[in-house]
Amino acid sequence: MKKIIIAITLIASIFALSSCGKDTIAKRATKKDLKIGTAFASDVYDPEGQERIKEFSNIIVAENIMKWANLRPNAKFWNWSDIDNALKFAEENNIDVKWHTLFWHQQNSNFLYNMKTKEDAEKMMDEHITTVMQRYKGRIKVYDVVNEMFEENGSFRENIWYKLMGEEYLAHALTVARAQDPDAKLYLNEFNNECVGHPKADAMYNFVKKLKEEGVPIDGVGMQLHLATDLPFEPDKIRANIRRYAELGIDISFSEIDVRIPASKFNDPAEIEMQKYIYTTLLDIALTEPNVKSYIVWGMYDRTSWVPATFPNYGNACIYDVNYNKKEVYEEIFNKLK
Ligand code: 9MR
Numbered sequence: 001m002k003k004i005i006i007a008i009t010l011i012a013s014i015f016a017l018s019s020c021g022k023d024t025i026a027k028r029a030t031k032k033d034l035k036i037g038t039a040f041a042s043d044v045y046d047p048e049g050q051e052r053i054k055e056f057s058n059i060i061v062a063e064n065i066m067k068w069a070n071l072r073p074n075a076k077f078w079n080w081s082d083i084d085n086a087l088k089f090a091e092e093n094n095i096d097v098k099w100h101t102l103f104w105h106q107q108n109s110n111f112l113y114n115m116k117t118k119e120d121a122e123k124m125m126d127e128h129i130t131t132v133m134q135r136y137k138g139r140i141k142v143y144d145v146v147n148e149m150f151e152e153n154g155s156f157r158e159n160i161w162y163k164l165m166g167e168e169y170l171a172h173a174l175t176v177a178r179a180q181d182p183d184a185k186l187y188l189n190e191f192n193n194e195c196v197g198h199p200k201a202d203a204m205y206n207f208v209k210k211l212k213e214e215g216v217p218i219d220g221v222g223m224q225l226h227l228a229t230d231l232p233f234e235p236d237k238i239r240a241n242i243r244r245y246a247e248l249g250i251d252i253s254f255s256e257i258d259v260r261i262p263a264s265k266f267n268d269p270a271e272i273e274m275q276k277y278i279y280t281t282l283l284d285i286a287l288t289e290p291n292v293k294s295y296i297v298w299g300m301y302d303r304t305s306w307v308p309a310t311f312p313n314y315g316n317a318c319i320y321d322v323n324y325n326k327k328e329v330y331e332e333i334f335n336k337l338k
Helices: 002-017 025-031 047-056 081-092 110-114 118-135 160-165 168-180 199-214 235-248 269-288 328-336
Strands: 035-040 059-062 096-103 142-147 185-190 220-223 226-228 251-262 292-297
Touching (some): 025 035, 025 047, 035 047, 035 096, 059 081, 059 292, 081 096, 118 160, 118 168, 168 185, 168 199, 185 199, 185 251, 199 235, 251 269, 269 292
Parallel strands (some): 059 096, 142 185, 226 251
16 A cells, blocks of 8 residues: 555656646647747757746747758758757657748858759759658648748848749749648748738738739748837737738748847836737737637747847847746746636
8 A cells, every 4th residue: 555655656746847747838728729839949958948848839940950051051961860859859749840941041051052043943942842841741740931031121032042033932932842741831931020011011911812822832921020028019910910811811820939128128017017918919819810820939048049149239038037937928828828
C-alpha cells in the first residue's frame, strides 16, 4: 500500500512539474481551435526553453534557421540538422511548425546574386521549393512562401526575384509550392499590412484578390504586427481588413506579434497597460474573426528579442521580461483563452 501511495505521489509531482498535466495557454488555444505560438531560436534546444515553448505554443516558427543564409549558405551545402532537431521536438509534443520563409529580400546567400536571367531565377526558385517541401512534406503544415513583397507605398519591392522574374515570381512560387505539397497552407507574409486604407495593406489585398481570380493557389496572408505602444493602434481597421479577406476565402495569420515600449517609459503604468491592451485586443480579434487561424509572437523574451537592436530607443516588447519572468500580459492571454 505504501509503495502504491509513493508511486501515485511521484506521478502527481511529475505532472505538476512538467507542462504535461498543467492547464496551459497552448492547451486552451487548442480547445478553441486557435494556433498560438512563438518564433523560436536556441530556446528550442534547451530543456527550460522547451518547457516554456510547450506551455505557450501549439505552433512554432523558426526566427532564422529556415532562411537562405542559414539553410543554404553556399550552393552545395544544406544545413538541415537544426531544423530537423527543432521539428523532432515539435512533433514529440504535438506542436505544428511553420516555415519562415522560402523567399525574402534579406538574409540571402551570396551565391544568389550570381543569377543573371529569368531562367536562372526560376530554376533556383523551383529547386529551393522542391528540395524543402519534398523533404518536409506532411510535416511542415504552413509556409511563408514569400515575405515582405511590398514597399510602404504599395509598389512591389524590387527584391532579387522581382528583378529577374517580375511580379510573376509570386504566382510562380505559390504554384510550384502547391504542386509539391497540396495539403500545406501557403501564405504571403508582410508588415504594416494590417489596417484597411494603408497603401501597402490595400495593395496587398488587391493583389491577393487578383491571384484568387486568376486561380493562383494561396491560402493566407500573414500580418506581422510589430507594434509600439506610442504609435496608433486601430483594431477597427484591422477587423475590416480581415473581413474583406474572409470574403475572398483567405485565412489570416497574426504572424510576428510584438509590442515595443519607448525606453524612457519602461516603468510607466500607462505604457504597460497599453501593451496589455494591444496584445489582448489582438487575441480578441483572433478569437472572434473565423478566418484568423494563428496568433504568433516574434520571440517570447525581452532578453533575446530583435527589437532593441533594431529600434535602439525601444524594448520590453515581449511577454516574458529580461529575467525570463512572465509579465502580467502572459496571464491576461491565459485568462482570455478560458
Ligand atoms: O528576428 C529576426 C532577427 O534575428 C534577424 O536578425 C532579422 C534579419 O533581418 O530578421 C528578424 O526576423 C524578421 C522576420 O524574419 C521577418 N519580419 C521582420 C522580423 C524582424 O526583423
